[in-house]
Amino acid sequence: MIEVTIQLLGFIAAALLLIIGIAGMVFLDNIIKKIIAFTLLSDGVNILLVAIGYIEGGVVPILLPGMSTVEFTTHAALVFPVGIVLTNIVIGVSTTAILVALAIMLYRRYGTLKASVVLKGERR
Amino acid sequence: MNELRGKRGILAVIALLIIGIGFLSSLFELAGNVRPGVSQIYNSLAHLVAPNNIATWVYDWRGYDTLLETAVIYVGAVVSAMVIGRGVVQMKSCPQEPPAQSKPLEFHIETLTVILKYLGLPAAILLFSYGIMVVTASSTSGGGGFQCGVIMTAAYLLAAIFYGKNNPIRFGKRFIIGIGAAGLGGYTLLGLPGFLTTGFWQYNIGADVWGIAPSIMRFIFGEPFRLSLVLKEGVFFSSPGIIPLINVAEAFNVIGAIGLIYFAFIYGWQEE
């Protein structure tokens, strides 16, 4: 019997978001929809990371007055996976910005947002 | 979902389901078996630096990672502006097709109510000061440079929506590029004091957890931010060292980067 913990629920949510995101990025035709799918994918990664850093009955890794250091060491959320989330957010922002900029310029050129039309190979 | 119809669609859905179930079943094994590893060591040393251990992780334990992470958003901004038209280059000897024109967005601000227009500027000012508060208090509470930059540029976007072309926050091209360069360059150069005195790039000479920096450096960079931490074991005098300074640099960089993205998307890019 699998014990249902908050961590496991986080993993399930993350996996669902990842799969929806990857499916959207690969199969959807509209460039903007693809970008939205990417944000889902990126959020899935974030939830996965937060869930890995989760500790049963833990606290936020910020020292508050009156805490004991030993207690903090064992109970604070794992700071490494939680910290990586910040990086992933930043990367998500920059990738989204670039994708949106490219979508704008390609829309101006071709007048459509369909990836199958815009990205059609040209005869060189 | 027209794209997923037909035989190809069914195959794709089945393949995705298989991948998803495999991925999920492996995560079932991981749940509850995560090894704390290095995070626990970081947490055990938290009281020596800044109370906010995430800030310590971001700017001290993994400070150089964060430099690259900061560079990621800088690159993101520069590249998106390049796509819009800033800094497009051609070979002098062999010019190719001209780049597409970058047009500014059109604003329709007539529909906004008078109250919104009157409160737009105070709201922007308050958002500015909120962003500044976040960046200066980051070593003791949650938040930090990135959040500050996002709040500031949100104020910029808000003002652009309220007032259109006649934006009260007039981040000019030169200011945005300059503040971004100052931020990333400042972050990079803050590694120099530690490098020159201890040989380690970005050693947090203000906190000096390992006692290898000259005491004068600890005084210069550590004393202005020294905090007393009242814990169960007693009072610790911890110092975040250069973390607050790096935070400000990161905030500058993010303001420059996201500001450049907004600027390029809203106004396009025309050369003078």
Next chain:
Amino acid sequence: MTTIPSNLWSIPLIVAIPLLAAIVVNALYDKRAIRYISIISALLTLGISIISPYGYHWFTGHPAFDPTTFTFTFDPGIPGFRLSLEFFFGPMQQIMIVISSLILVFCVIMATSGLTKHQGPYLAMIFLLFASAAIIIMVNDLYHLWIAVEIGSLIVVGVVVGSGTSISHKAALKYAYFSAICGSGLAIALALLLGITGFPNVSDVVRVINIFGVGGMETILYISFGFFILSWMYAGGLAPLHPLKSEVYGASYPHATAVLQAQSKLMLVAIGIIMLRIFGTLPFVKEVMIFLSIITMMLGVVIALLQIDFRWIIAYLIISHSGLVTLGIALGTKEGIIGGIFQAVNDIIYMSVLLFCCEALYYFGGATSTRGSFGIAKKSPWLCAAVLLGAFAASGIPPFNGFQSEIILIQASINAGFPEIAVIILMVSVTTLIALLRAIYRIFLKPPENEVAANAQIPKSITIGTWLFIILTIIIGVYPDIALRFIVPFVEGGFLP
């Protein structure tokens, strides 16, 4: 034996100087000072990487935690868990970075003399491209590897869109999509490895897996291996994701492609070695890697034969030869890894020769299409000689350098029990020669049918760069020990001292 320092002075400078140069040139935007600043920075990087000693750098100056004695130590010789980010600069890293920065110097000179006015952001991207390549070859940390791969792919997008043409925008969009998927995949792989081991440092991860095991979670290792393979494919342009990278190579200016291909070879070597170290003991891992390499090699040359533009022929040949690099690493034997890394070094050099020659063709009005014939050999016989020599080096003809590494790879694959692979390597080199000679005949040698610019002035920088790299190919081809003495100790010593 001297002790290895944990705060080697040169490593931060190799990364920080290009970063600062990028910031400055981006801010200057269209000033004349850009040229001098960028050339000086590139030369500084080259000089530092040449004179630097070997050792570690523990960024942010945190020591290692020794779990046996519960103490902290600054001695990298003690196998402790690293608290800080670890870079290692050894002989292999040295030769890779020296060659990449040599290419950077020439690329910067060509870009500043041959491009229109607003070149600040473009040059910034080229500097950051070099920095990401240097980081990725020196890094010994999964988290930083991920950031470097991500920033590397964003910069590649930046370099490609620099020309502002529709074809480059399309290539950039495709590449950015896949970088989004594969970057997230690499993040998932990192998260899973962090979950089962608790450490981001590659040496620590390997040690934890070897000592404590993975507690029956081999599936997780396989899943993270899968995501690693995905990012390996897109970062290096392996099949079946080769169209992404080849379009990037073809759509950017040739001088930028020279840096781009160096960066992707360095990524292939670095990620490949990290995969071998972490997953090398799992079954089927090497087989998957070998399979991918063979497919890449064959597909690359076959598609190169079908191309009708010199730029795109070179682009697909770079893809194909990436397969040679990864093949050596995938074999997993010491001989194979030496061959793979040596092939990467040689590949970077001779592909740069071809790309610089391709850049020179732009001064004849962009005469790179093999549909027309331009008779450039008469106008510029030295350029024709250079491109022929480059083609010979690329096809593994003695006495050029390609021969030396391919012979090692052939021996390694025979010794590893795959004589079929040796045949494929031979086939690839023969087909490379055919593809290149066909294009060179049409563009250079055939009597002219199309008009080209009459008074084309090829800049001195291109001529000097081309011939310098040709001399390098011959020197390494005659005395392969010059390069091998950097690579062999790295592989013999188990990658890190």
Next chain:
Amino acid sequence: MIGEISPSIIAFILGILFGTQLAHKITGRMAALVIIFSIVGALLFGAFTFTYSIYGGYIMPGLGLSMPLITATIGIIIGKLLKGE
């Protein structure tokens, strides 16, 4: 003690820097409104968690004043005045 003052000073300087980027005219009424709002906000966002002095903003358990928010607002208005227009 000094560790509590420096953030407020930094906030003030940053406020002046960003205040120079404002273009519209700010009336006295608007300035007063903004400062009052910032004091309310400072009460809401609370004090530094670790400082136990009046300056740091700690008034009583559960009630604190975030000084950087107030100094930043004042800095922004001063920066706007410096720039003129």
